[in-house]
Every structure is written in C-alpha cells, then in structure tokens.
Amino acid sequence: MGISNNIKLITTSIPKHVKLVAVSKTKPISDILEAYNAGQRKFGENKIQELVEKHEALPKDIEWHMIGHLQRNKVKYMASFVDLIHGVDSLKTLKEINKQGAKNNRVLNCLLQLKIAKEDTKFGLSFKDVEAILISEEFKQLSNVNIQGLMGMASFTEDETVIRTEFKTLKKYFNTLKKHNSTNFNPTIISMGMSGDYQIAIEEGSTMVRVGSAIFGTRNYN
Numbered sequence: 386m387g388i389s390n391n392i393k394l395i396t397t398s399i400p401k402h403v404k405l406v407a408v409s410k411t412k413p414i415s416d417i418l419e420a421y422n423a424g425q426r427k428f429g430e431n432k433i434q435e436l437v438e439k440h441e442a443l444p445k446d447i448e449w450h451m452i453g454h455l456q457r458n459k460v461k462y463m464a465s466f467v468d469l470i471h472g473v474d475s476l477k478t479l480k481e482i483n484k485q486g487a488k489n490n491r492v493l494n495c496l497l498q499l500k501i502a503k504e505d506t507k508f509g510l511s512f513k514d515v516e517a518i519l520i521s522e523e524f525k526q527l528s529n530v531n532i533q534g535l536m537g538m539a540s541f542t543e544d545e546t547v548i549r550t551e552f553k554t555l556k557k558y559f560n561t562l563k564k565h566n567s568t569n570f571n572p573t574i575i576s577m578g579m580s581g582d583y584q585i586a587i588e589e590g591s592t593m594v595r596v597g598s599a600i601f602g603t604r605n606y607n
C-alpha cells in the first residue's frame with residue numbers, strides 16, 4: 386500500500402526501455418517526496434504555475450515534464466528548467482518555445498501532440514499538420530527546440546479495442562515520420578499510456594507512460 390509501493394510495483398512491471406513519468410498534478414509536495422524517496426525522478430504537471438512552485442520547493446535532480454495544454458504566454462516561466470514539454474500542438478507554440486529556449490541558452494525538448502482519439506475534447510495535431518510543420522523552412526530555423534517524438538491520448542472508454550487501435554495509429558505515425566529526421570527532429574519517444582491504459586500502450590510501442598492516479602490515488606479538484 387502507499388505511494389512508494391506503487392512506484393516500485395509499476396517500475397518493476399514495465400520494461401526497462403519504458404520511462405515512467407509520475408503525474409503529480411494537484412498532489413502535495415509530501416506525496417512527491419514520498420515518490421522521490423522511492424527512487425522516482427520524472428514528474429509531470431499540467432499547469433505551469435503548479436510546475437514552477439513544485440520545482441522551486443523540491444530537489445533539483447527532479448526532471449520536470451509539462452504534460453498539459455500549453456498557454457503560449459506562460460512558456461517563459463518554465464523555460465529555465467523544464468526537461469520535456471509533451472503537449473505541443475502548433476508551430477506558433479514551437480516558435481515561442483524556441484524564443485524562450487534561446488533566452489535561457491537552452492535547447493528545449495518537446496513532443497508533438499497528435500489527436501488520436503475521436504473525442505472533440507482532446508487537443509492535438511493531425512498527421513498532416515505534423516508533417517507540414519516538420520518539412521517547413523520555419524521549423525528548420527528553430528535551433529532552440531528539439532522534437533524528441535510524439536505524444537497522444539486514447540479515448541476515454543472501456544473498449545480496449547478502440548484504445549489499442551488509437552495507440553497503434555500513433556506508433557504507425559511515429560514510424561512514418563522518422564524519415565523527416567533532422568537537426569531539431571530526433572524522434573525516439575512515444576509518450577502514450579496513463580493509469581487505465583498504460584499496459585496496452587506499452588504493448589503497442591509506448592516508450593514513456595504518464596501515470597498519475599495509479600501512483601498517487603484519485604485526484605480531488607475543487
């Protein structure tokens with residue numbers, strides 16, 4: 386029982402090549418420290434303000450992942466320390482990330498978020514959008530961003546077949562896009578899988594899972 390046990394159980398049950406991002410959004414510092422003391426170093430947040438506050442309060446060897454939908458005007462607050470930005474869904478946002486990366490003398494690692502679910506509520510680019518970005522001259526100029534791969538979220542459904550099909554689609558897109566490899570597009574990461582579906586995601590080729598409630602328990606939003 387408990388957070389540290391959950392970390393150990395999940396870490397030992399997933400293959401070595403799959404990275405675990407512990408999604409700590411809404412959870413207190415004490416919960417994150419418990420996971421940290423169990424050896425967890427990658428944490429994910431979806432709100433920039435919360436990300437910044439937790440980064441300031443916690444040990445500096447934590448790797449912070451921004452997994453939420455990005456507000457362009459807030460990229461500047463995390464540019465000095467963020468390790469990976471998962472939810473990039475426009476060239477405009479990439480340009481802002483590039484600008485803030487340059488100001489901080491850093492190359493900021495990003496994933497492009499694809500819309501693989503049928504639900505309208507999910508953000509993300511289409512395959513065509515992604516290809517258009519990757520082959521554009523504008524993108525090639527962005528020397529302070531490094532796109533390391535793709536991120537996607539499956540539909541919120543009990544139907545395993547639907548979830549599996551959506552993950553397969555992301556993996557297929559990833560394989561197809563590899564040919565656009567360039568100085569700032571180095572695809573090695575497929576970020577897919579959450580508490581309810583990370584086992585399926587791994588079977589379908591995920592290399593990074595974002596797990597919240599299965600580690601920290603259910604969230605209370607006020």
Ligand SMILES: *Cc1c(COP(=O)(O)O)cnc(C)c1O
Nearest residue numbers: 408431452579580595596597598
């Ligand atoms: C909240 C969140 C997760 C984790 O969800 P759980 O179901 O609690 O594991 C993963 N990815 C994103 C983008 C999220 O917003």
